Amino acid sequence: MNILFAWVIPYIVILLFLGGMILRILSWLKIPVPFKLTVFPCPQTGAGVAADFVKESVGFRSLWRGEKSLWFMSALFHLSLAFILIGHFFGIGFLGQQFTWLGASSETSLNLSVLFGTYAGAALLLGLLLLTIRRIGSPTMKFISSFADYLVLVLLLGIVGSGMYMRLFHEVTYEAVQTYLIGLLTFHPVPFPDNMAFIFHFTLVQLLLLYFPYSKLMHSCGLFISRWLIVRPHERQVILK
Numbered sequence: 001m002n003i004l005f006a007w008v009i010p011y012i013v014i015l016l017f018l019g020g021m022i023l024r025i026l027s028w029l030k031i032p033v034p035f036k037l038t039v040f041p042c043p044q045t046g047a048g049v050a051a052d053f054v055k056e057s058v059g060f061r062s063l064w065r066g067e068k069s070l071w072f073m074s075a076l077f078h079l080s081l082a083f084i085l086i087g088h089f090f091g092i093g094f095l096g097q098q099f100t101w102l103g104a105s106s107e108t109s110l111n112l113s114v115l116f117g118t119y120a121g122a123a124l125l126l127g128l129l130l131l132t133i134r135r136i137g138s139p140t141m142k143f144i145s146s147f148a149d150y151l152v153l154v155l156l157l158g159i160v161g162s163g164m165y166m167r168l169f170h171e172v173t174y175e176a177v178q179t180y181l182i183g184l185l186t187f188h189p190v191p192f193p194d195n196m197a198f199i200f201h202f203t204l205v206q207l208l209l210l211y212f213p214y215s216k217l218m219h220s221c222g223l224f225i226s227r228w229l230i231v232r233p234h235e236r237q238v239i240l241k
Helices: 002-029 046-057 061-065 068-093 098-102 106-137 139-144 147-168 174-185 196-214 216-231
Strands: none
Touching: 002 174, 002 196, 002 216, 046 061, 046 216, 061 068, 068 106, 068 174, 098 106, 106 139, 106 147, 147 196, 147 216, 196 216
16 A cells, blocks of 8 residues: 555656646747737837746736736735745755855754745635635625635645644754655665654645646736737737728
């Protein structure tokens, strides 16, 4: 059973996730666009388009122009999520020693890694809770919400909550997680770390990855395609009567 859940299923999940992502994006790209959809005013250069992408994907400009409270909740959630993902990569990849590059001692680097991870996790959990309260507390949001919307929230709450539980009460070491993940990446899998909270956390992450290509979470990829369609620069056409 340990071989199935620790070794076999993760490979199946990654294959299905990548395959689903590729198929979903290809299905979007195959949709015919019979005429230009660029909306004025639009950037006139490639650099301008890139700047627009940054403003929309990092600054959430469209939300800022609308409901400010939603902008705050969304920005808090997405930016802290990005920080957490980057922190996972460097923290696990370098065993919490990434701050030694900036001159910190080994012990200080590890403490900073734990500190920043804890605060980022708390911010992520707060943003997620605020978005959840908004969805279940607003009659309009409840009306337009489906089972799929609540399923994503439950998975995310489980992932973030279990991550914070590990950080505060039942910590798993960077070394144990790194050993397990490197084993998967090098096709020399090893057993799970001896930590039930990690196993629960990792299982929920896999469930989210399986569902990701078929969920509204694909807006993280669709944003760039749809944004390109409405801001890509092209020569303006003048119709003379």
